[in-house]
Amino acid sequence: MSCPQCGREVPGDARFCPYCGYRLSAPSECMPLEGIEELESLVSTLKERYLPKEWKCVVDKKKKRLCFRLTFKTLLMLGLISRVSRPVATSMLITALEQALRHAEEDIGVRFVLDKAYSFLGHPTLYYRVFTRG
Numbered sequence: 847m848s849c850p851q852c853g854r855e856v857p858g859d860a861r862f863c864p865y866c867g868y869r870l871s872a873p874s875e876c877m878p879l880e881g882i883e884e885l886e887s888l889v890s891t892l893k894e895r896y897l898p899k900e901w902k903c904v905v906d907k908k909k910k911r912l913c914f915r916l917t918f919k920t921l922l923m924l925g926l927i928s929r930v931s932r933p934v935a936t937s938m939l940i941t942a943l944e945q946a947l948r949h950a951e952e953d954i955g956v957r958f959v960l961d962k963a964y965s966f967l968g969h970p971t972l973y974y975r976v977f978t979r980g
């Protein structure tokens with residue numbers, strides 16, 4: 847798999863990226879937060895206080911994780927800038943999302959662990975599992 851932060855290949859069982867230190871999996875003392883109502887309530891808190899306006903977030907009820915996608919308006923905005931600067935803008939948006947999630951972690955006492963990230967036509971989708979601190 848590749849590190850969501852720096853993009854380099856890392857071993858599948860790595861807990862931290864050996865290149866940039868990005869946390870790839872939850873510490874063992876953390877408990878997964880998988881109740882749909884709890885996740886929905888967390889999404890509301892994120893939207894109210896943390897989530898950058900360029901992002902939308904929904905609960906993936908089947909897999910009990912949070913799904914982040916860029917808003918339609920943001921996708922339109924990205925479509926207007928040059929093809930060269932688009933990946934740079936996208937990675938800045940992802941960094942802003944990551945920073946917001948780290949900020950929320952500090953305040954709320956949860957951890958967001960990236961479960962899956964993919965890009966379709968340059969549009970990123972990121973899935974996070976949520977853990978509570980034990």
Ligand SMILES: [Zn+2]
Nearest residue numbers: 849852863866
């Ligand atoms: Zn990395």
